Amino acid sequence: xxxxxxxxxxxxxxxxxxxxxxxxxxxxxxxxxxxxxxxxxxxxxxxxxxxxxxxxxxxxxxxxxxxxxxxxxxxxxxxxxxxxxxxxxxxxxxxxxxxxxxxxxxxxxxxxxxxxxxxxxxxxxxxxxxxxxxxxxxxxxxxxxxxxxxxxxxxxxxxxxxxxxxxxxxxxxxxxxxxxxxxxxxxxxxxxxxxxxxxxxxxxxxxxxxxxxxxxxxxxxxxxxxxxxxxxxxxxxxxxxxxxxxxxxxxxxxxxxxxxxxxxxxxxxxxxxxxxxxxxxxxxxxxxxxxxx
Amino acid sequence: xxxxxxxxxxxxxxxxxxxxxxxxxxxxxxxxxxxxxxxxxxxxxxxxxxxxxxxxxxxxxxxxxxxxxxxxxxxxxxxxxxxxxxxxxxxxxxxxxxxxxxxxxxxxxxxxxxxxxxxxxxxxxxxxxxxxxxxxxxxxxxxxxxxxxxxxxxxxxxxxxxxxxxxxxxxxxxxxxxxxxxxxxxxxxxxxxxxxxxxxxxxxxxxxxxxxxxxxxxxxxxxxxxxxxxxxxxxxxxxxxxxxxxxxxxxxxxxxxxxxxxxxxxxxxxxxxxxxxxxxxxxxxxxxxxxxxxxxxxxxxxxxxxxxxxxxxxxxxxxxxxxxxxxxxxxxxxxxxxxxxxxxxxxxxxxxxxxxxxxxxxxxxxxxxxxxxxxxxxxxxxxxxxxxxxxxxxxxxxxxxxxxxxxxxxxxxxxxxxxxxxxxxxxxxxxxxxxxxxxxxxxxxxxxxxxxxxxxxxxxxxxxxxxxxxxxxxxxxxxxxxxxxxxxxxxxxxxxxxxxxxxxxxxxxxxxxxxxxxxxxxxxxxxxxxxxxxxxxxxxxxxxxxxxxxxxxxxxxxxxxxxxxxxxxxxxx
Numbered sequence: 001x002x003x004x005x006x007x008x009x010x011x012x013x014x015x016x017x018x019x020x021x022x023x024x025x026x027x028x029x030x031x032x033x034x035x036x037x038x039x040x041x042x043x044x045x046x047x048x049x050x051x052x053x054x055x056x057x058x059x060x061x062x063x064x065x066x067x068x069x070x071x072x073x074x075x076x077x078x079x080x081x082x083x084x085x086x087x088x089x090x091x092x093x094x095x096x097x098x099x100x101x102x103x104x105x106x107x108x109x110x111x112x113x114x115x116x117x118x119x120x121x122x123x124x125x126x127x128x129x130x131x132x133x134x135x136x137x138x139x140x141x142x143x144x145x146x147x148x149x150x151x152x153x154x155x156x157x158x159x160x161x162x163x164x165x166x167x168x169x170x171x172x173x174x175x176x177x178x179x180x181x182x183x184x185x186x187x188x189x190x191x192x193x194x195x196x197x198x199x200x201x202x203x204x205x206x207x208x209x210x211x212x213x214x215x216x217x218x219x220x221x222x223x224x225x226x227x228x229x230x231x232x233x234x235x236x237x238x239x240x241x242x243x244x245x246x247x248x249x250x251x252x253x254x255x256x257x258x259x260x261x262x263x264x265x266x267x268x269x270x271x272x273x274x275x276x277x278x279x280x281x282x283x284x285x286x287x288x289x290x291x292x293x
Numbered sequence: 294x295x296x297x298x299x300x301x302x303x304x305x306x307x308x309x310x311x312x313x314x315x316x317x318x319x320x321x322x323x324x325x326x327x328x329x330x331x332x333x334x335x336x337x338x339x340x341x342x343x344x345x346x347x348x349x350x351x352x353x354x355x356x357x358x359x360x361x362x363x364x365x366x367x368x369x370x371x372x373x374x375x376x377x378x379x380x381x382x383x384x385x386x387x388x389x390x391x392x393x394x395x396x397x398x399x400x401x402x403x404x405x406x407x408x409x410x411x412x413x414x415x416x417x418x419x420x421x422x423x424x425x426x427x428x429x430x431x432x433x434x435x436x437x438x439x440x441x442x443x444x445x446x447x448x449x450x451x452x453x454x455x456x457x458x459x460x461x462x463x464x465x466x467x468x469x470x471x472x473x474x475x476x477x478x479x480x481x482x483x484x485x486x487x488x489x490x491x492x493x494x495x496x497x498x499x500x501x502x503x504x505x506x507x508x509x510x511x512x513x514x515x516x517x518x519x520x521x522x523x524x525x526x527x528x529x530x531x532x533x534x535x536x537x538x539x540x541x542x543x544x545x546x547x548x549x550x551x552x553x554x555x556x557x558x559x560x561x562x563x564x565x566x567x568x569x570x571x572x573x574x575x576x577x578x579x580x581x582x583x584x585x586x587x588x589x590x591x592x593x594x595x596x597x598x599x600x601x602x603x604x605x606x607x608x609x610x611x612x613x614x615x616x617x618x619x620x621x622x623x624x625x626x627x628x629x630x631x632x633x634x635x636x637x638x639x640x641x642x643x644x645x646x647x648x649x650x651x652x653x654x655x656x657x658x659x660x661x662x663x664x665x666x667x668x669x670x671x672x673x674x675x676x677x678x679x680x681x682x683x684x685x686x687x688x689x690x691x692x693x694x695x696x697x698x699x700x701x702x703x704x705x706x707x708x709x710x711x712x713x714x715x716x717x718x719x720x721x722x723x724x725x726x727x728x729x730x731x732x733x734x735x736x737x738x739x740x741x742x743x744x745x746x747x748x749x750x751x752x753x754x755x756x757x758x759x760x761x762x763x764x765x766x767x768x769x770x771x772x773x774x775x776x777x778x779x780x781x782x783x784x785x786x787x788x789x790x791x792x793x794x795x796x797x798x799x800x801x802x803x804x805x806x807x808x809x810x811x812x813x814x815x816x817x818x819x820x821x822x823x824x825x826x827x828x829x830x831x832x833x834x835x836x837x838x839x840x841x842x843x844x845x846x847x848x849x850x851x852x853x854x855x856x857x858x859x860x861x862x863x864x865x866x
Contacts, residue, residue, distance in 0.1 A: 026603055032628050151345070155604045156461050159345035163464055220624060285594045286619050287798075 006179075013172050014082055015143045020165010021089050021099075022147020023158040029096035039094070039214075039223045043080075043101040044108065046210045046231040052077040052116045054205045062194040067251065070121065071258035072198045075239050076206075077116040079105035082140055084233035086169045087270045091277035093226035099144055101230045106136050113242075127246040132238055177267050184260065191257060199261035203269045207232030221284065225277045233270055236263035301688035301752025304680050306551045313548060313692045316540035316718075321396040321517055322508040324540060324581060329356030332556060332583045340386045340457065340588045343597035345604060346465060348386055348457030352583070355389050358456075358490055360504045362394025365493030367507055368500070370425055370447040374399035374510055377421050377519065379445070380567065381405035381414075382429040384588040387451035387486050388566050389576060391427045396517060399507045400424075403519045403531070404567040407432050412826050414439035417529040420725065421519050427451060427486065431469070433479040440481075448483040452476070453590050455486060513537040519725050520569050522667040522770050531725035532668045534569075541718035542670035543578040545690040546663075549675055552635050553609070558584035559633070561601060561610035563592040568768065569671040570640045574611055584609075595619050595626075602626070606633040612660075613641040613768040614800060618648045621655055630656040636678055638663060640671070641768025642800040643756065646683045662686055664756070666742055667770070668734065670719040673742075674754055685753040686746075693717035695754060697746055702737055710757050713746040714739035762852050764793030764801050766830045771803055773852060776823070776831060783822045785811035790842050790850045794835065794859055805833035806842060806855055814838075 033039060055076025059069040080102040088098035105112075113128060147165075151158025181188070210231030214224035239259040243252050302311040318324040329337075332352040339349045350358070366372045378395045380402060382388055395402045403421045405414065407429055418426075418439060425447035428436065433450055454465035469476045484492070496502065517539055519531035547553060560579045564571040566588075579586055587605050592598055598620070601607070610631075612620075617639060620626045637652070637660040644662040652660045661678060664686035665671035673695055676687030689695040696704045697711030705711035720740045723731035734741050743761035746754050764771040773791035780789040787810040796802035807819060816836040823832040843854035 028603075028629050155341075155345050155347055155600075156458055159342075159347070159600075160460055160464065163344065163346075222624070285596070286622060288593050288595065288615060288619055 010172075011139060013168060013175075014139055017086060017165045017169045017172060018082065018140060018143035019147045019150075020162045020168065021085055021095060022144035023151045023161040023165065024089065025096055025099075025144065025148055026151070027148065029094075030100065033094065033097045033100050038217070039097050039219055039227065040100055040104060042214050042217055042219060043097075043210075043227045043230055044104060046206075046213055046227055047080060047101070047105045048077065048108070048112045048116055050209050050213065051202075051206050051231060051234070052120055054209065055202060056120045058198045058201050058205075062198055064192070064194045064198065065254065067254035068195050068198070068257060071243070071255045072202065073117065073121055074242060074255070075199075075234060075236070075259045075262050076202050077113050077120075078234040078236070078239050079109040079113075079136075080230045081233055081235035081238070082136070083173075083266070083270070084230045085140070086172070087229050087233060087274050088226050089166065090169065091225055091229065091274040092222070092281045093229065093277065094223050095226075097223055097226050098230055099140065101227070102140060103137065105230075106133060106140075106235070109133065109238075127242070129241050129245045132241040136235060136238060173267055173271065177264065180264050184264075187257075187260070191261065195257055195261060199258050200265045200269070202234070202258075202262055203232045203266040205232075206234075207269065207273055221280065225280070229270065229273065229277075232273075233266055234262070236260075236266070299689070299694070299752065300750065304677050304688055304751060304753075305549065305691070306677065306679075308551055309548055309691060311691050313541070313544055313718075316513070316537055316544055318540055319513050320508050320511050320515075320536040321539060321577065322393075322399070322505075322511070324577075325356065325359065325393050325396065326505065328581055328583065329353060335556065335583065336585045337580065338386055338389050338586045338588055339605070340384070340454075340590065341601040341604065342454070342457075342461075342465060342590065343600065345600035346454070346457060346461035347604070348454070348461070350386055350390070350456060355393060358390045359393035359397055361490045361493035361497060362390055362486075363397035363493070363504050363507060364497040364502055365489045366394060366398040366400060366425060366447075368496045368502065369489070369492050372398065372400055372424050372447075374507065375401060375515070376425075377401045377403050377423040379403040379405050379418065379421065379423040379426045379428075381407050381409075381432065382427065382451055382567075383407055383453065383590045384562055384566050384571075385429075385451070385453050385590055386456040386588070387427070387429075388588070389580070389586075390456070390490070391449075391451070391486065392566075392576065397504055397507060399511045401516050401519060404521070404569075404572060406565075406567055406828060408828050409435075410826055410828060411435040411438035413529075413828060415441070415443075417521055417531075418445065419443055420529045421521075421531055425449060429453065430476050430479060433481070433483070434477045436479075436481050448481050449486055449489050450479055450483045451486040511536065513540075514722070516722060516725075518572070520572075520667050530727060530730060533722040533725050534670050535722050538670040538719050538721060539573060539577060541692070542573055542672055542690075543581055545692055545717075545719065546574060546672050546675065547578055547582060548691050549677060552678055553582050553584070556583035558582060558608045559587065559606050560584045561587050561589070561598075561605075561607045563589045563598055563601075563616060564611055564613065564641075564768075568641070569667045570613075570665075570768070571611060573670055573672065574638065574640075579609075592616065595623050599625050602629075602631055607631045608633050608635050609637065610634070611638045611640065614639060614644045614648055615642070615767045615798060617652050617660055618645070618798075621648065621651045627655050634658045636661055638675070640665065642765050649683055664754070665719075668721045668740060669715060669717070669742075670721065672719065673713075673715050673717070682753050685749075685755045687754070688752050689715075689754075690717070690719075693719070695748075696739075697748055697754075698739065698741070702739070707748060707750050710745050710747045712760055713742045713744045713754065713756075715742065716740070762792070764791075764803055766793075766796075766801055766803060767799040769830050771831050776803060776805065776827070776833065779823055779826050780805060780807065780819065782826075783814075783819070785809060785814035785818060788842060788850070790852055790855055791833065792852050792856050792859065795863070796834065799830075799834075802834040803831065804835040804837065804859070806837050806839050808839055808842060 211228035745758035
């Protein structure tokens, strides 16, 4: 599907982007997110409570083959992906909270993914590739840490790194979409509408439910927007890796349909939601009278 | 002046001298030179953009660059001592370099609000007749219209990211040009500020010019700055602030505060430097005490200040009520308030007690209110630290006499209201080429502020009302005549009257009462018309249509009656 070279280029890009994201953060941002951990807890509940349930409902209500249904379930119980951090950054959400949520849900995933699948798919024996989990964490934490240090050493280096990271972020999103569609054209034509609904529904429902759940628990709108993106945006590559590691090749092809489709459509959904969140953010900004300048 | 006449001196800190006979320097140029030699390579100014990109000039850098700019003005542009140089730019590293260069050249600085419309600029240029204009590229497109009929021979163009390191400067330039499109091509013949400095420097080296010689002829009582306040007749009115005025006010303010450690402070300059409050306090006083000044080009939205607060250990900041109030409502600010702040200073408009309390609750440090006018360089009174009294404007500065006078110019008894009047070394030399306007405010040695106040037995003052029709919107003076003149040029307006009404956000807001000539005239028409000719803060926030306006028997529109009606209505609600 993706050649090792492309994989390396993508990893490098994510590294550079997260370096930039890190350069926009200070240790204090993390301290503040940890000092009031409700956001984090709400996020975890949303991630492993609501998301698998959404997946289960979609798999049950839609008439899809078993392999697709299993794909839906696996996709919905994945932890948050790095992409959620990028979208949180662009939507002017709480990036420190987003990074912490990604880290906690990824670490918790080692226990939570099998546990949730036991509940919904009755004792499915999945092989969780730890190296992928570790790679995700490294690819997230190392550049964020370096970015923060860069900013601390020199605010200009930090700001320039952040700027380059954010430009790369847009390139990255465009690149994924543009390179994905032509090579999967045939697959798109052959896929059933139920699979489409499931692949789109996981992300859309996750963002919506995550947002209203967080708002209902009185989370600040900015944090609620962060939880929403974090909940809806799953770690697609991890789902693919789990499937490839666990199942024989002939089964894996059908199983990967939902994760592959999800990974495409989440880009559109998240971009759309980010634009709405940016607007909400601007609308919530204090209007300062002209006199000040 | 004796202590019995000045009960407030008892509330000064133990080391405050109540009398300061002379400023520590003869001219501002001399101050800049001496201070630069003392602090040398220490950072003097840091411009911090909203995304954290920044640039820093040391005291030595500013000294050297402003020398070169002074040489450019005198030798290349051909200006003489006393010639006016207009400066129209937001906060940035170009500001101190250009302003200090003007002082070193022995010229007179004219501060111009960069957001002024071409009409407003034209009025000010016509009055001040500057020989050079330093303007930021974002607003340079207004120059042709603003200088029609009275051209300015030397136009120097600067930019927001001036003197930042090349990479951030390039990025900011690209973003401004292609993303916000906030920079338009400059249509008039001009030179870029860095080129002007380079030209000045090569001239200086080639001719072995002693920049100090330029200011030898400058006397302490010569005008240093023309600071415009608008005018009662809608014509621009420039307060002549002398070198002694500004140097004394800087000395008096720092003397009263006592809290500052020379060479150790980090000041946040979010207020625009072209406004007298930040100009005098942030630019001059904090340079003098060797502080590092963090310049923020635009505090809007307030999140633009986030990086400045995160990246620098701010020990002091100045602001207006609007700014303090806004910050107390920003989550990022209340979550991590500045930890190194000693206190903050408020001026420009009344500081609401609720805002002061909230600020102190969040930061743990007080915000002290001061009072003054453009005409008084600007500070007259400040709350002394540790002895602040909410709702008051504090006590007069050292070497300053403030009193409340009745209509005959006699001091009223303690506790009674009268027009606040002041005497002191910071009172301006007069209005530029306006002897009649000057005579109206300078009587029997007093400068009349137009504000009605009360002094208590301890010498703390409180503002209760205003005598002039002037409206103060978030620290900026708005003269009703100017707005009414603008309204009169709209064909659909028969007549109008403008007053100030209380406003939670801006202290006061402009309200226009309009009698229609054309019945189809709408509030939106009025606002669009005003927006085209006036800066944002002058545009009426409220517009009310009426069939007539209250008038005296000689036909003069009575703004005070409108104000009374308005207040009665507000009270009724």
